[in-house]
């Protein structure tokens with residue numbers, strides 16, 4: 001069922017919570033939009049999503065109302081009716097809000113959400129803000145992702161263990177190594193575990209390191225603004241811009257025209273998952 | 281010591297077997313046997329029994345145990361069951377009896393059971409305390425681990441920590457142990473388990489503190505059946521006066537089932553950017569409709585509160601719109617302690633974090649909480 005064109009799907013995933021997934025998802029989306037791409041940020045932290053909080057947005061529509069509409073009448077379903085727009089100055093990107101009610105989040109249907117995300121093909125980039133578990137939903141999303149941005153703050157032993165276990169599990173689940181991008185957040189903060197020790201343990205190098213800047217991060221959250229607007233000079237802002245550039249091949253392309261869009265592959269490992277997890 | 285035994289068993293053949301088992305023994309002296317519980321209740325007071333063995337397959341006998349407890353507060357009471365059943369075992373403990381043993385039994389079985397159940401602590405139902413949080417990185421594991429240590433020390437009774445954060449449980453690494461058995465084996469073996477063979481699934485962390493570890497790999501979480509896990513927890517209550525459960529973040533089948541099973545749920549959030557108060561509010565609102573709360577004791581606890589003052593607690597409470605039972609301070613030594621695998625041992629007793637946790641623990645021990 002290969003479509004003519006599909007979006008680049010970047011999932012932001014971690015196996016330790018609270019380490020900057022949402023901050024990364026927002027600033028990556030903003031960076032991609034700044035480069036001129038059509039971007040949709042999907043908040044898939046269904047129970048306690050923070051995207052609307054961190055961007056000071058509110059919405060009547062959500063992925064839950066989208067799910068219901070799709071269930072009632074799949075033919076007339078238009079995903080754009082359920083998106084809201086984040087706008088600041090000349091920057092704009094779309095946001096798919098998480099369910100408003102916890103009950104809806106608890107009842108979420110993986111196949112239907114997958115279907116909804118797959119209908120976002122008219123965007124150049126779809127950024128998925130996930131939560132920190134190997135849930136059926138997250139695995140389905142990692143399956144359809146072009147890139148898995150696997151992020152961690154490796155400040156203490158349990159976090160290191162969970163980063164390593166998370167990575168090993170992704171490999172065991174047969175995600176291509178090239179698809180997994182290891183990102184270390186708050187990389188330069190005072191900590192007891194050195195980045196290169198982490199790399200030695202994982203057997204992989206970090207694709208990108210984001211520096212620590214708590215005041216900037218908090219300011220951005222409190223003002224509901226991506227870092228480029230509220231902390232333009234922060235090293236964290238610059239680092240997010242670099243990360244964005246890595247995902248758009250900014251250096252290789254002279255203009256911001258997107259060429260040769262990759263298709264989001266559906267890995268054969270779904271079968272392995274079906275075997276391992278039975279009930280997918 | 282010789283046990284002065286009173287036996288209550290309505291099946292005559294079984295009763296004969298038991299009499300034969302206990303006869304000619306230095307440890308047991310059979311004072312009286314009764315075929316029905318009314319006779320036992322009416323006549324036991326002319327004897328000086330210190331051990332009751334009562335058939336609890338018979339519900340009437342079970343219901344009368346509190347009377348024995350009342351008349352003979354110092355006597356030990358064991359329920360006799362034909363088949364192991366977690367629900368009956370819980371009911372037996374609730375009456376004030378020590379626990380159950382399977383029929384038929386040997387003398388050694390009785391001695392082992394008495395030993396095991398006495399080590400558990402005071403008779404009566406166990407406290408089951410779950411550590412829940414809407415989002416992750418809320419300080420659940422830290423609070424559960426430290427509180428378990430404090431309760432074990434202060435109560436001098438047995439405490440179990442169950443790491444039900446199935447995919448990414450951190451308790452084994454907090455205590456720097458490599459368990460041989462985990463929750464996976466315990467749940468898979470549940471049909472074969474009874475209090476006498478459950479203990480090896482636990483790792484002994486200190487004199488009174490034991491840990492049932494999370495699976496070694498995230499995908500093994502799928503091997504853990506929620507109903508079996510609930511049975512493991514109920515079985516655990518036979519050996520431990522306090523059962524503390526570290527949950528995965530958010531509402532999921534495991535966290536919901538474990539919260540429902542608990543008498544106390546500590547809902548934790550770590551102060552960071554302010555939105556955690558909103559998440560807590562949402563969790564508290566929904567926990568009612570999800571039957572997580574029921575008539576349970578729910579304690580919303582905020583951690584890493586700075587400054588950790590009553591004024592700050594009130595501020596959070598106002599934003600939350602619910603009572604905030606406790607606040608815990610930012611303890612900068614936490615990370616290096618968790619790294620050293622020596623959690624709690626090296627945290628000064630007079631640190632504010634330990635003081636505030638001790639307050640909660642003491643409330644639980646005294647039953648005020």
Ligand SMILES: Nc1ncnc2c1ncn2[C@@H]1O[C@H](COP(=O)(O)OP(=O)(O)OP(=O)(O)O)[C@@H](O)[C@H]1O
Nearest residue numbers: 017018019020021022023211212213214217218553
């Ligand atoms: N590079 C950074 N420097 C300093 N602070 C940061 C950085 N990145 C994130 N933070 C802070 O970490 C906190 C958690 O970030 P965020 O909410 O993005 O994490 P998350 O992984 O999405 O969490 P959750 O798993 O709960 O959804 C935020 O309050 C933010 O201020």
Ligand SMILES: Nc1ncnc2c1ncn2[C@@H]1O[C@H](COP(=O)(O)OP(=O)(O)OP(=O)(O)O)[C@@H](O)[C@H]1O
Nearest residue numbers: 416417418419420421422584609610611614615618
């Ligand atoms: N009172 C505190 N002061 C300072 N740091 C703390 C405090 N409590 C916990 N921490 C630190 O916060 C981090 C998260 O704590 P912990 O692992 O207990 O939370 P959790 O809710 O179990 O997280 P997870 O969702 O990852 O299981 C750890 O680095 C821990 O050392």
Ligand SMILES: [Mg+2]
Nearest residue numbers: 021022045050
């Ligand atoms: Mg998030």
Ligand SMILES: [Mg+2]
Nearest residue numbers: 420421445450
């Ligand atoms: Mg934990």
